[in-house]
Amino acid sequence: MAGAGGAAARSRFAVVGGGIAGVTCAEKLATEFPSEDIFLMTASPVIKAVTNFKQVSKTLEEFDVEEQPSSILEKRYPNIKVIQSGVKQLKSDEHKIFTEDGKEYVYEKLCLCAGAKPKLIFEGNPYVLGIRDTDSAQAFQKNLAQAERIVVVGNGGIALELVYEIQGCEVIWAIKDKAIGNTFFDAGAAEFLIPKLTAENRETPIECKRTKYTVEGSQEKERPTAASDKLGSALGPDWHEGLHLKGTKEFSHKVHIEILCEVKNIHLQQEFIQLQRTSLTFPKEEKNVEPDQVLWPVYVELTNGKIYGCDFIVSATGVVPNVKPFLDGNNFAVGEDGGLKVDEHMHTSVPDVYAAGDICTAAWEPSPVWHQMRLWTQARQMGWYAAKCMAADTLGESIEMDFSFELFAHVTKFFNYKVVVLGKYNAQGLGSEHELMLRCTKGQEYVKVVMQNGRMVGAVLIGETDLEETFENLILNQMDLSAYGEDLLNPDVDIEDYFD
Ligand SMILES: Cc1cc2nc3c(=O)[nH]c(=O)nc-3n(C[C@H](O)[C@H](O)[C@H](O)COP(=O)(O)OP(=O)(O)OC[C@H]3O[C@@H](n4cnc5c(N)ncnc54)[C@H](O)[C@@H]3O)c2cc1C
Numbered sequence: 267m268a269g270a271g272g273a274a275a276r277s278r279f280a281v282v283g284g285g286i287a288g289v290t291c292a293e294k295l296a297t298e299f300p301s302e303d304i305f306l307m308t309a310s311p312v313i314k315a316v317t318n319f320k321q322v323s324k325t326l327e328e329f330d331v332e333e334q335p336s337s338i339l340e341k342r343y344p345n346i347k348v349i350q351s352g353v354k355q356l357k358s359d360e361h362k363i364f365t366e367d368g369k370e371y372v373y374e375k376l377c378l379c380a381g382a383k384p385k386l387i388f389e390g391n392p393y394v395l396g397i398r399d400t401d402s403a404q405a406f407q408k409n410l411a412q413a414e415r416i417v418v419v420g421n422g423g424i425a426l427e428l429v430y431e432i433q434g435c436e437v438i439w440a441i442k443d444k445a446i447g448n449t450f451f452d453a454g455a456a457e458f459l460i461p462k463l464t465a466e467n468r469e470t471p472i473e474c475k476r477t478k479y480t481v482e483g484s485q486e487k488e489r490p491t492a493a494s495d496k497l498g499s500a501l502g503p504d505w506h507e508g509l510h511l512k513g514t515k516e517f518s519h520k521v522h523i524e525i526l527c528e529v530k531n532i533h534l535q536q537e538f539i540q541l542q543r544t545s546l547t548f549p550k551e552e553k554n555v556e557p558d559q560v561l562w563p564v565y566v567e568l569t570n571g572k573i574y575g576c577d578f579i580v581s582a583t584g585v586v587p588n589v590k591p592f593l594d595g596n597n598f599a600v601g602e603d604g605g606l607k608v609d610e611h612m613h614t615s616v617p618d619v620y621a622a623g624d625i626c627t628a629a630w631e632p633s634p635v636w637h638q639m640r641l642w643t644q645a646r647q648m649g650w651y652a653a654k655c656m657a658a659d660t661l662g663e664s665i666e667m668d669f670s671f672e673l674f675a676h677v678t679k680f681f682n683y684k685v686v687v688l689g690k691y692n693a694q695g696l697g698s699e700h701e702l703m704l705r706c707t708k709g710q711e712y713v714k715v716v717m718q719n720g721r722m723v724g725a726v727l728i729g730e731t732d733l734e735e736t737f738e739n740l741i742l743n744q745m746d747l748s749a750y751g752e753d754l755l756n757p758d759v760d761i762e763d764y765f766d
């Protein structure tokens with residue numbers, strides 16, 4: 267193949283990234299062009315493959331994500347050539363890729379699927395950890411095994427999962443918002459979920475059949491172990507189930523929530539003691555903590571004036587697309603969130619370069635009930651559709667937007683409840699032009715629909731509601747439901763029979 271200083275290897279199609287988006291894209295290209303070699307360049311030694319894919323309804327899908335050695339992918343698709351080396355530089359004007367191992371590759375069409383990395387608060391502070399891939403999850407588990415108290419910052423998917431799963435360690439959960447889980451829920455749903463978080467006796471988590479990520483916990487308390495700076499792929503479903511997320515204490519769960527605050531500062535122990543002695547304005551006491559004056563390795567100062575000592579901090583504060591430094595020097599249009607802007611054909615602003623998954627920012631005019639969220643369902647759909655678009659452009663064919671972008675649909679699990687979110691489930695972008703309808707049975711189900719001009723535009727379904735398919739249809743067909751009024755959520759009306 268390509269040698270340092272030797273002739274560059276050539277392929278019609280190249281894909282960068284061995285996560286869900288990249289692997290799905292390479293697989294689809296390999297199927298569309300069985301006689302072409304597809305280069306898949308990836309910085310991680312393993313790739314992520316989608317297995318047990320199940321189309322639950324028109325737009326809802328469920329699947330497992332498996333970490334596999336790249337040889338398995340090459341066996342399944344003999345025309346995929348995995349190049350296990352990070353991309354150091356892209357020279358898009360020459361259609362060339364330079365890898366860390368000193369080789370170069372020439373492509374005709376390229377799809378960038380390099381994912382994203384955690385957007386950390388106080389980046390560089392050794393006491394602040396992020397969770398993204400197997401390495402960082404293992405580093406987290408190792409540190410937790412020695413911890414008595416940690417501070418979790420952020421209010422999205424990772425924070426929701428962590429605060430529920432962690433045992434034997436006190437968790438101070440600091441959120442900017444009034445209610446928990448702001449990326450998925452409104453205050454009503456948060457209220458429904460809170461008892462599950464604070465319950466004394468939780469259900470035992472279901473044992474995970476596949477052991478996924480385990481490490482031995484060290485007993486010595488020291489500075490947090492950081493994950494390596496290798497860029498791995500994002501974790502898959504149920505990533506925490508194989509991990510023993512347990513601290514040093516005997517109690518089961520202990521979560522304290524601090525709302526409407528951010529982290530103002532982080533002080534190391536010595537600095538904290540010094541500040542207490544010398545600064546007139548610095549709080550003299552660590553508040554809300556037992557008066558035994560435990561000394562913690564690190565102290566978190568919140569914008570609400572409170573200070574908490576802890577062993578380390580988890581920053582679950584979103585992601586930033588991986589565009590640096592390997593894309594420097596190319597003229598990519600970038601969205602506000604730092605992602606590569608792509609049009610309705612997943613094409614970036616640079617000729618012959620497409621992008622999919624967490625690295626990209628959907629810059630097309632979306633369907634009124636779809637929006638981008640960096641999720642593995644969207645990574646799979648985008649990777650698949652990008653390959654279709656690359657194929658269509660190569661063959662001079664036209665292509666229509668894939669149906670999966672018609673409606674935002676996500677199924678997941680929080681606090682052991684099934685959670686389905688559809689369309690504008692939090693009335694995103696609707697202003698005051700909408701109405702909400704609710705149905706809630708404590709400890710069992712929470713159903714919220716968002717209505718606009720008599721039509722359903724979004725829904726949150728928590729628990730086993732069995733309503734997802736009917737509501738998906740109602741949002742897609744935009745039927746005028748004004749005549750049904752409150753009956754829409756009446757548990758005595760069999761709504762599925764009504765509309766199916
Ligand atoms: C802890 C956690 C839990 C999550 N839970 C859920 C969930 O329950 N449901 C859900 O839908 N989503 C979840 N997500 C989000 C989901 O995992 C991601 O949106 C999705 O996996 C992104 O896939 P991707 O292929 O775009 O990127 P990634 O999986 O990040 O893959 C990027 C790939 O690019 C490679 N790469 C990066 N830079 C280079 C380079 N310079 N050269 C070569 N290769 C490079 C990396 O090695 C990697 O293989 C979770 C994420 C995390 C971190």
Ligand SMILES: NC(=O)C1=CN([C@@H]2O[C@H](COP(=O)(O)OP(=O)(O)OC[C@H]3O[C@@H](n4cnc5c(N)ncnc54)[C@H](O)[C@@H]3O)[C@@H](O)[C@H]2O)C=CC1
Binds near residue numbers: 421423529584
């Ligand atoms: N079950 C699921 O669907 C899950 C999905 N994910 C996905 O993985 C990715 C990473 O997850 P998260 O880090 O949880 O990101 P996220 O985007 O879900 O949430 C980020 C949270 O951090 C908050 N935040 C941002 N900056 C902050 C700051 N400076 N101080 C305090 N709070 C701040 C935001 O308000 C938001 O609540 C996301 O794309 C997420 O959608 C992760 C876990 C589970």
